[in-house]
Amino acid sequence: MKRDVKKTQAANGAIRIISGQWRGRKLPVMNVQGLRPTTDRNKETLFNWLMAYTQDSRCLDVFAGSGGLGFEALSRYAKHVTFIELDKNVARNLQQNLITLKATEDSAKVLCGDALSYLKQLNVEFDLLFLDPPFNQNLVPKAIEGIEQGGLLAKDGLIYIECETQNAQYNVPPQWRLLKESQTSQVTARLYQG
Template structure:
């Protein structure tokens, strides 16, 4: 697909500094932007923890989660996606928002997590492609390689009920809900 032929979608930032601002995202295969209603619930759960947090968004897609976190006062966001067009578009959106608190990385999340952490994160967003067995691998790598700060929050989206996921033993399920066919949950790592 050529750079000019990617179809665009839009999402609205719900709260914080950029409240009600619309940002564009490309219509890439498998990209499922987290709906407004789900983002609102998630950020209500995270409200006491997001300001000043270092955020890691491992399968960024539209960037909705990391942009919302930055708008609500996250100190930094490290944003990964394997799709070059997704990263290029997010770079443009961050420039429009005049945001310099984000680091964009065009790499596989699983490859990124395989190395020992050089930084620890307070909040992690995990919304990998479904039916590719990536979620549990990513969670284990986060735990094993030191990516999580003490008492970090990990948000997951999956097609499987959270109680059926094999998560690291020191993670506690804090909240869970379902929207359509997607289960979303928030975990606290101890």
């Protein structure tokens, strides 16, 4: 699966880590069409929800983009974060930001390629999954299916789904229990426990 992207050679935006060991650090973000970093407000809400779960967790940032969710988890002492990103330049930027933060190879890795394909190949369970795909591509249902079929969610693991509100009528597996929800006219965010 390919997405239509317009690339520039340099990063021209930034994300901010809001808490943890790298609190206040700003990281450059590539200018790529469809890349939509999670807002600080949404990140703060999410990580308040996850306060008791992030430390020592294994995390998967499925459509990593800016990496804002994965970097925030690492800053809050997640044990390991795997980032999946389709765009090669964006994936390279993620890798460079990990180097800037002095994150070790034991704590993070970037996989460059199609997230839906990687969901079929990974054979590890994750405690936290971040699912925040590009909007208007109907990727949430396919990603949920891949996560479920791959058995990627650890017992009692958590999955965060952020999508456009008009496409928030997706189905989840019956054992997933909705814990938290936040909704605006444009974005719906939900946290489930598997």
